[in-house]
Amino acid sequence: MTTSYDKVQFVRIEEDEQHQRIDNYLMRVLKGVPKSKIYRILRKGEIRVNKKRVKPEYKLQANDEIRIPPVRLEAPAAVDVSAQQVAYLESAILYEDERLIVLNKPSGVAVHGGSGLHYGVIEGLRILRPNAPFLELVHRLDRDTSGCLLIAKKRSALRHLHEQLRNNQVDKIYHALVSGTWPKNRGKVKAPLYKNTLQSGERMVQVSDEGKPSETHYRVLQTYTHSTLVEAKPITGRTHQIRVHCLHAGHPIACDPKYGDPEFDKRIKGLGCKRLFLHASKIRFIHPRTEEQVSFFAPYDDKLSMLIEERFDAL
Template sequence: MDKTRVKTADDFDRVQFVQIEADEQGQRIDNYLIRVLKGVPKSKIYRILRKGEVRVNKKRAKPEYKLAENDEIRLPPIRLEAPGPANVSSAKVEYLEDAIMFEDDRIIVINKPSGIAVHGGSGLSFGLIEGLRILRKQAPFLELVHRLDRDTSGCLLIAKKRSALRHLHEQLRNNQVDKIYHALVKGHWPQKRFKVKAPLHKNTLKSGERMVQVNDAGKPSETQFRILKAYSKASLIEAKPITGRTHQIRVHCLHAGHPIACDDKYGDSEFDAFVKQQGCNRLCLHAAQIRFIHPKTGQQVSFEAPYDKKLAAIVKKTL
C-alpha cells in the first residue's frame, strides 16, 4: 500500500494513507493533523477525529494519542469549504515582521499583538502562525511551541525545526520554561496574596466558545502573583503560572476578586467601562517575559516583550 505524504490542499479530496517517520513520533495526532492539513479548519479536524474517520493502524484514535514511528494513518476525503490562507497576500501580514524580537535557525520569538489568534480556525481564515508561514515561505517547518489567548499580547515562541519543537515541549513538560505575565486588575491586590491555587474546569458551549471556572472537578492549577504598581482603583500585577491551564490567569484573577481589565469573558463591566474611558479597550494581559533553554546552545535565554501603545499608556495613567 502506498504511504503518501500530504502536500497540498488538492490532496485532501481523496483517501490517503500516511506512515509516521522517526522525526514525527511523539507528537499528538491532533497537532500533527493541524500541521499537515494546512487550510483545513481546526474544528473540522477535531470533528473527523471524534467521528472516527481518522484511523491509526486501522483503529480509532483520540486527539491526545501520541504517534509512534511506523504508525499508519488513514485520512478520509476532506472537502474544503473556503480557500485557505495561501490566498492572503504578504502585505497583509508584514506587520508581523516588526513584531519578531529574535530569530535564528531554530526558533522565532515574537511579541504577539493583541487581537490576533495564534492560528486559524473557529471562523478565522488565518492566524499568526499562518501569517508567519506566508512571511517565511521558504521555511520547511514553522510550528507553535505554546499558545496565547487571542486578546493576550506578548512573548510567543515558534519552532523552526521539529527537533527544536520536541526539545522545547520537553522543557514545558518538565517546568523548565518560565513565563511571566503582567495584568491590570480591578481593585487593590492584597499585599500578602502571593498565589492562587484553585482547580480549573473547562467547558465548551454550543457555540464552540470555551469557558473556564473554578470547580473541584477541574484540574489542579496554581498561579503566583506579585504587585508591580498600586493605583486608587486598580493594581498592576505580575503573574507566573505554575501550571498551564486554559484561561488560567484570567480565571484565577477573577477567583481572587480582581478581574483583569477589559476581559470580555471574565471581566467586571463597570471597571471595564472605566478603563475604556481612559483610552484602553484591549484585554490588559501581556506575556512580558519568557525564559527557556535554547535547543541548540543549551544555554538559558530570556526575552522581554514591550507593551503596545494602548497598554503602555494605560499603566502610566492615574487610575
C-alpha cells in the same frame, strides 16, 4: 470545489522528523485531510512504511520510507491573504534563528485559524516564511492576550521545548492590570479550575472542586487609586488560568470580556484602552541548540503604554 494529493508520494524521514507518531506526521503533511480519512487509509493499509502496514501509534525512525496514496478531499473556500496583510508580524518578531522564533504577539490576533477565523499567527508566519519547512506553535496565548509566544522551526526544537514545559523549566511572566488594591501579602492563588464548553462552542472556566489543581503566583508592581498592576507567574498551565484566578481573588483583569467587571472596564475604556490588559512580558527557557538559559522581554503595545505612562493618575 475539490483538491487532491493526486499522485502516490514516497517520503523519506529525516533525522529531525523521527520519534513522532505517524498519524500526527500525516495530519501535518496532508493539509486539509480530515483525521477520519487519515485513520481510514492507515487502517486499510494504504499507508506503508518500508513497504509494511503500520498502526497509527507507530513512531517514525530516521530513513523510514513512507508510501502515501493519492487522497481526494473537499477544499475549504479560498482565503485571499497576502503577505502584506500579515507583514505586521515581521515587526513583532523579537528573536529568530534556525530553530525558533520569539514573537511579541499582538492582542486580538489568534495563534491559529479556526472557529470562523481565516488565519492566525502560525498561518501568517507560514506566508511570511514560505521556504520554512516546519513552523509549529510551542505553546498558546489567548486571542486577546499579547506578548511572548514561541514558535519552533524544527521538530527537534519543538520536542526540546515541550519537554521543558512538561518539566516546568519554562518561566512565563505576565503583567495584568486588575481592579482594586491587590494585597501585597497575597503572593499566590491556588484554586482548581474546571473548563466548560457551551453549546455555542465558547469556552468558560470556573473555580470548582471538580476542576484540575491550578496555581498562580503574584507580585504587586504598582498600586494606583482604583487598580493594581500585578505580575503573574502561572505554575500550572490551565485555560484562562490567570484571568479566572484574578476574578477568584476579587480583582478581575481590565477589559476582560469573559471574566471582567463592567464598571471597572468602563473606566479603563474611558481612558483609551479597550483591550484586555494581560501581557506575556517575559519568557525564559533553555535554548535547544546552546543548552543555555535565555530570556526575552516583550514591550507593551501603544495602548498599554499610554495607559500606564500617561493616564496613571486616573487609574
